[in-house]
Amino acid sequence: MPTQKEFDIIYKTNYPKVVRLCMGYFEGDEALASDVAQDVFIKVWGNLANFRNESSMSTWIYRITVNTCLSSLRKKRKTPVSVKKHLGHLESETDDLSSEKERRLNALYGCINKLNNDNKSLLLLELEGLPQKEIASITGLSHAAVRTRLHRIKDQLTKCVTL
Secondary structure, eight states, rough: OHHHHHHHHHHHHHHHHHHHHHHHHHTHHHHHHHHHHHHHHHHHHHHHHGSSSSOOOOHHHHHHHHHHHHHHHHHHOOOOOOOOHHHHHHHHHTTTTTHHHHHHHHHHHHHHSOOOOOHHHHHHHEEEEEHHHHHHHHHHOOHHHHHHHHHHHHHHHHHHHHO
């Protein structure tokens, strides 16, 4: 069983990433994202002794996070995720963009919200900056499948925005 000090290090290292990912699933609702993140770390603590080092600790925690978020969404039967709130930091960068660029960015957010949960998971992990091999490990897909799906998602988003 890990010590409290070891768990504190794991928690401090991974908590910000877990909350950001949860916010993507819960329309930027910080309170709900924090609650689900706490659930994630309760699961991490309870299963840490069973961690087999078959992947990195952060990959294992991301997988728990994705599963916990999706499970919570199924239970609450929430509406699609608002990626606009998840990517709110980009909005400040659009202040100086022309209204046409702003319109296109808003259209992109709308298109992202139309993605199914699996594709949204892939996209949110990609936007989080994770390598595709790690995304594959988290989602249980092959690296080739992740690469193909992300390519298709990007094509789908491009077509959706240009309509």
